[in-house]
Amino acid sequence: MTPINFEQVKDRLAPAMKGGAGQIKREIKRGVAMCYQTSNGKVFAIVRPEGQELVFVAVAGAGLAHVAHEFVFFAKMKGFKSIRYHTKNPHFLAKGVNALSVKPQLIEVRNAMFGNNEYIYRIKIQ
Template sequence: MKVSLTSWPYVVPDKLLKACGDDFKSIRNSVQDNESNLYHFQGDNTDLFMVIRSEGSEMVVVCVGGEGIKEAGQYLIENAQKLGFTSIRYHAKNPAVHRLYSGYGFGGEEVERVYKIALGGK
């Protein structure tokens, strides 16, 4: 598998745009301000983008878009351990995502639920 650290693309691929959802601008700004990193995972069954940041000893997966989380997830776990992280955290709005990830060995336990209150606008 080839994993590339990349800068925020001028033309954002649909899979990344969809993964960012309503948080597109803040995620883009976080990558552009070097608070998070954007990686492109490519392989036989893998073509996905992942935005990651660190919070102390915890690796935080901000968003994932594309195909191949099974392969990319295992790669991520192995490399997080090598880098000294003690845990990986991700948020999933849809419980089906957690079930899918769990089937690939990348599930973990639920430790919090996140809620958002929209104030005006959309």
């Protein structure tokens, strides 16, 4: 994964940021979150560290199944013990996540008053 300027890809990431766009932009400005693109240049991700865990805040692009292992390798090389991600549409990620040899574990479901529930997953890195 290669760092990329958020301004270059903010429109592509907009659907993944949804209601959190303002906070995500502030975290990027403060250097808390960083924006990356995969080696094939087709998938973009905003990530932030939380202790020993790398949180994928927003992911957008095509062909997640082809680069899912790159996310795990990136986190492992940076010294993280796990990856966490939140989604309101787990079926959108199913194909990409199924490509991983290490399967994510559902750790929490946050019930929504309106719209879709939020599903929180963790991938433990060996």
